[in-house]
Amino acid sequence: SKVQKLNLFCLWSVSVCFSKLTCEEGHSGPTYESMQAVFDLKPFRPAVNLSNPTIANISFTLYAVLGVNEKTQILSTFLWLRLYWHNEFLIWDPEECDGATRISLPVKHLWSPDIIVYEFVDDDVSQACPYVYVNHTGHIRWDRMLRLVSACNLEIFSFPFDVQNCTFTFGSYMVSPALTFKEMSGNSKRYLEASGEWELVDILGETSILQFGIDEWDIITFWVVIKRRPVLYVVNLLIPSSFLMLIDILSFYLPPHSVDRASFKMTLILGYTVFLLIMNDLLPSTANGTPIIGIYFSVCLALMVISLLETVIITNVLHHSSMKYQEVPNWVRVVVLKHINSLTVGVFVRNCNNLAKSLDVILCNPSFPVLGISAMPELSQICQYLGDLRAHLTSLQKESELQDQWCHVGYVLDFLLFRIYLLLITFYALVIISMWCVWISQS
Structure with missing residues (x-):
């Protein structure tokens, strides 16, 4: 019956607790028969007086950060976990046991504290480590390895210069830290310093009591602060993107009237798009937000598109004189050409126009005698041809002047828009660099 089993347990526990484990001559450590009685009490907490708590001390060393999944908000780590507790039944006299002060026993045969990690997913x-170390005073140490996959609120806005603060909450009915948080942080930094993408900044913690109704649980909360090493992303993402932006800036020095600058910029935009598609797997993604490096790439692409639009505008201005005798508007003259000197005309066109005028004066003036001979019909026809030639040269001169005016307008606008583009890129780069510098200094 239950009463008989309870009485048997009470008698058994009293006989065990008030008598130490026995040893036999020639054996180093307690006998198997004396420990078998302790093994049979595994379901019960190892305390002589059940009103006395059994305190479990816990410490861990962060050995490796296995992975960070930003989309599912999960952190995978590998811990060396160490537990300490006292078993009041496992006590013996080393002098009677051939000087043995510590033995190892299977953990499956002994009572162990119920340690729960609340963030475990x-x-x-x-x-598993199957053995524990037992001291002759009854103190037990259990070293175990733990692959902890925990939920963590990951902030990726400052990627790749982000710092993550993840929580590990260990709970039990009676638990306390075995080492100080500073010692655990130092041990973890010593083993984690050779690990890959992440480095440990600090381990902080506190102990508190969590209450569920009438039940109370002791919990230890650890804050593990880790920082990403950004060198990989700076080399593979930021530097190539900066080079492409630099090429886009230098493309403004191509002569817009003799080189197809628009085709060059379109090819550059296509190359930048392919670069973003290739590097897309390196960028983290969450449903909560977009990292600033993603915004940086989008703005860079937008700036390249703006640069292409500027080239389209300048090309349109340079070829605006293709429509005959289209004058430059007055507001353009005032705004754009106010400080530009009067345009020069081509030497060839000017000389030809002067020659035509001279011939016209000499040959086509009725009152001007030519070697004393009156003007003949052939001379009149020549004068007509010269008049047509002068009209044609005048038209060419006017077109040349208009073309030169529109070219000057285009070059002035190109110079102005290029300077505005440089100021925009400089301001944007300073904002991004200052923001990242602030985050780095804060971390």
Whole structure:
């Protein structure tokens, strides 16, 4: 019956607790028969007086950061977990046991504290440690490996210069830290310094009591602060993007009237788009927001499109004189050409026009005698041809002047828009660099 089992347990526990484990001559450590009585009490907390709490001390060393999944907000780490507690049944006299002060026992045969990690979101697939170390005073140390897959609120806005602060909450009925948080942080930094993408900044923590109704749980909350090493992303993302932007800026020095600058810029935009598609897997993504580096790439692409639009505008201005005798508007003259000297005319056109005028004066003036001979009909026809030639040269001169005016308008606008584009890019770069510098200094 239940009463008989309870009485048997009470008698058994009293006989065990008030008598130490026995040893036999020639054996280093307690006998198996004396420990078997302790093994049979595994379901019960190892305390002589059940009103006395069994305190479990816990510490861990962060050995590796296995992965960070920004989309699912999960942090995978590998911990070396160490537990301490006192078993009042496992006590012996070393002098009677051939000087043995510590033995190892299977953990499956002993009572162990119930340690719960509240952020755990997956099964522990790490290798189990089957043995514990037991001191002759009854103090037990259990070293185990723990692959902890935990939920963590990951902030990726400052990627790749982000710092993550994840929480590990260990709970039990009676638990306290075995080492100070500073010691745990120092041990973790010593083992984690050779690990890949992440480096440990600090481990902080506090102990508190969590209450569920009438039940109270002791919990230890650890804040593990880790920082991403940004060198990989700076080399693979930021530097190539900066080079492409530099090429886009230098393309403004191509002569817009003799080189197809628009085709060059379109090819550059296409190359930048392919670059973003290739590098897309390196960028983190969450449903909550977009990292600033993604905004940086989008703005860079937008600036390239603006640069292409500027080239289209300048090309249109330079070819605006293709319509005959289209004058430059007055407001353009005032705004754009106010400080530009009068345009020069081509030497060839000017000389030809002067020659035509001279011939016209000499040959086509009826009152001007030519070697004392009156003007003949052939001379009149020549004068007509010269008049047509002068009209044609005048038209060419006017077109040349208009073309030169529109070219000057185009070059002035190109100079102005290029300077505005440089100021825009400089301001944008300073904002991005200052923001990242602030985050780096704060971390």
